Amino acid sequence: MITPILQHIHVFYHLVSTMKISIFLFMSLVFQGVGLDTEEGKSVMEGDPVTLNTNLTELKTDDVIEWRFGGNGSLVARIKRSVNINPIYEDNNETGIFRDRVKLNNQTGDLTIKNITSQHSGLYKLKIKRDNKNSYHDFSVAVYSRLPVPVISRHLSHCTSLLESLLPSVSKCSVLCSVMNVSRVNLSWYNGSVIHSSISVSDVKTTASLHLEVEYQDNNTYRCVINNSIANQTQHLHINELCHTFANFNHLQCLAFIVIFSVSSIIITHFVHKWRADKVYSKIPSQNAIRPTDEESNMDSSCTFEDKKPVMYMTGQQEIYTEKTTCVK
Structure with missing residues (x-):
């Protein structure tokens, strides 16, 4: 009775081992010659150059490098060392956004985009063929506009501006920090190193402003800051210069x-x-x-x-x- 049971256990163990080997061989065949796809983020200021690296020190004789852009995979540049030493540049986009802007390093295959604009934001796909194996790498490039310096002004209503020189002063002063034609930024008031208030601007270019009310006797510790992920601009508030000793009435007053x-x-x-x-x-x-x-x-x-x-x-x-x-x- 025990012997048949042991035989069945042995057969089952053999089947499991065979399945493991088969799965391993199948995965090896599927992924043979195919590198895993990886993605890297790049942020750059408009007008600056950006370089996308292949991480290769030197191209071999049979290497093939291809750079493509966008969802439709338009070819930007290609080099095949077995056929030609110099790279081939193509721009299938009707607007010609890469014309006279890209350069492919014929030693490493790195792609450099000069004088980049917001049109060059998007996904870049790199394909490397070496020793009959393909590897892929994606680059997500975000292009940011150059940031203007914030402008701080006295926040006066029509009524307040009319009455300011006629009425006695009060203890508070209302100011406004503004920036024009900006997108994907944060606009903030800081008191020293602490954020007092902040707003975010979406992808659509617009004019943003942020209000602040301070005491006349406050120290000049306030500053207005505009920033994105790679840059910032700062403007300091000078209370004595901007806030005169006149009333700053609200609407009801x-x-x-x-x-x-x-x-x-x-x-x-x-x-x-x-x-x-x-x-x-x-x-x-x-x-x-x-x-x-x-x-x-x-x-x-x-x-x-x-x-x-x-x-x-x-x-x-x-x-x-x-x-x-x-x-x-």
Whole structure:
């Protein structure tokens, strides 16, 4: 009874061993002559050169080097030492983005792109054929625009700018840090080495700004920084130069002041007009009737009521009608 069981165990063990050997041979056949694909990231500033390395010290006689770009695998450069020593450059892209920009090292196969632009961002594929074996290497290249220096300005609303020189100062000053035509960056306010606030900008080029409110008595420890993965630009805030000792009103304060100012103006205008009118009337005699001369009295005696009309006198800007009459014949 035991012997058949041992025989079955032996057969099973033999089958497992055979399967291991078969899997090993199969994998060896599949991957024979094929190198594993690896990827490397490269970041570069726009206008600078970048070199993608093959990690070969010297090309052999039968080596073949191919560089391709983009999702469609357009051929950029190729060298086959058994056929020609000098590399072949091709640009299948209709825009000709690699024309007069690439150089292939005929000793190592390294690819150099000169005066790189954002159009050259993307995936580069390297194929090396050596001793009838192929190896592959990918490069992900990211091209960043050159960073502008941030501009710091006083953050004033229309109302604040109007009232700033008229009202007493307050303790706070509002400033704005701005950059134009940027993408894939971070804009931050630092207080010393500590981040006070920060925003991120997407891939689309745009204008970014970041607000900061400081005390007039603060030290000049604030700075505005724009940065990406490979570079940064900094602008320091000089509070004494930028923040004058005038008020920095918020929106509600400005509206309140405008209302008060308007009402006050109306009241003052009313009282000025009333004062000027009272001043004019004070110059009129207490008896409005002006005594006529003897000649006028004789003339009046022969006039009827309908013949009389009021006489207007101009006093300053006021029109005064008196009881003095004239005869209309």
